[in-house]
Amino acid sequence: MTDRPITFSGPMVRALLAGTKTQTRRVIKPRGRLSLFDGTWSDSYVLDPGNAGWRAKDVRILVGDRLYVREHWHAEVGYDGTSPRDIPGGNPVWFVADGKGPAADAFKPGRFRQAMHMPKWASRITLHVAEVRVQRLQEISDEDAIAEGIEDVTREIAPGDTSLRFWKRYRDGGWNGYVDNPIGSYASLWTEINGPGSWEANPWVAATTFEVERCHIDQARAA
Incomplete structure (x- = not known):
């Protein structure tokens, strides 16, 4: 297993x-x-x-x-230059499958990231x-x-x-x-x-x- x-x-x-x-x-x-x-x-x-x-x-x-499950996602815009493996666990994630973007008072999503690059900690x-x-x-x-x-x-x-x-x-x-x-x-x-x-x-x-x-x-x- x-x-x-x-x-x-x-x-x-x-x-x-x-x-x-x-x-x-x-x-x-x-x-x-x-x-x-x-x-x-x-x-x-x-x-x-x-x-x-x-x-x-x-x-x-x-x-x-x-x-x-890995899926298409966005990290916070401040991590746009950071490799997924180097983004600290627990940071906000926006899931593309959810459709609408985050609320105005939430974090600002950065660039689109492929599902294959989603770190384990971000899976839901x-x-x-x-x-x-x-x-x-x-x-x-x-x-x-x-x-x-x-x-x-x-x-x-x-x-x-x-x-x-x-x-x-x-x-x-x-x-x-x-x-x-x-x-x-x-x-x-x-x-x-x-x-x-x-x-x-x-x-x-x-x-x-x-x-x-x-x-x-x-x-x-x-x-």
């Missing part, structure tokens, strides 16, 4: 805070196994029970791990890993797609109609902004994050299920 960082985009951070995101999928990156051919895993390699130990070494996040969300499954990306179910935090836009598209349900179409070239099935919505989200052709590539992924605790990892419950 290990404490690890994990990065999320603004919309996914908001889904975590809203309690609508309890899963994430990350591409498994093999590390030079002799059984690899042209850089990809064959079905026989991945599914062979004898390779469970090898798979565990390639799946970075494991059951029992705690994950502290902790995830407790409950399950990890190795599967193809397109094996995702409707229930899993919803658990990924896709946005339900039914009220915007068909207000008052309880017989219909619509989900956001993310940036994949769609013209109408919504789809009528969760997997289609998630496929467009995956494409937005990972680029054209990434959904069609159908890579092996680690499907991680977790519980969300809205606090710094040092205040979170033990693994």
Whole structure:
């Protein structure tokens, strides 16, 4: 059991805070196994029970791990010339996912900082890993797609109609902004994050299920 960082985009951070995101999928990156051919895993390699130990070494996040969430952020403007690792812990942070800037009497936010550069002390969300499954990306179910935090836009598209349900179409070239099935919505989200052709590539992924605790990892419950 290990404490690890994990990065999320603004919309996914908001889904975590809203309690609508309890899963994430990350591409498994093999590390030079002799059984690899042209850089990809064959079905026989991945599914062979004898390779469970090898798979565990390639799946970075494991059951029992705690994950502290990194997200886009701003430190106080006075630290604009300071590396994130050199900003003293406990200083004010503005989280980009929150949308509005700080109140007028609050600190003045400095330059935009990428999620990958957020120090551990600035994290506000902790995830407790409950399950990890190795599967193809397109094996995702409707229930899993919803658990990924896709946005339900039914009220915007068909207000008052309880017989219909619509989900956001993310940036994949769609013209109408919504789809009528969760997997289609998630496929467009995956494409937005990972680029054209990434959904069609159908890579092996680690499907991680977790519980969300809205606090710094040092205040979170033990693994």
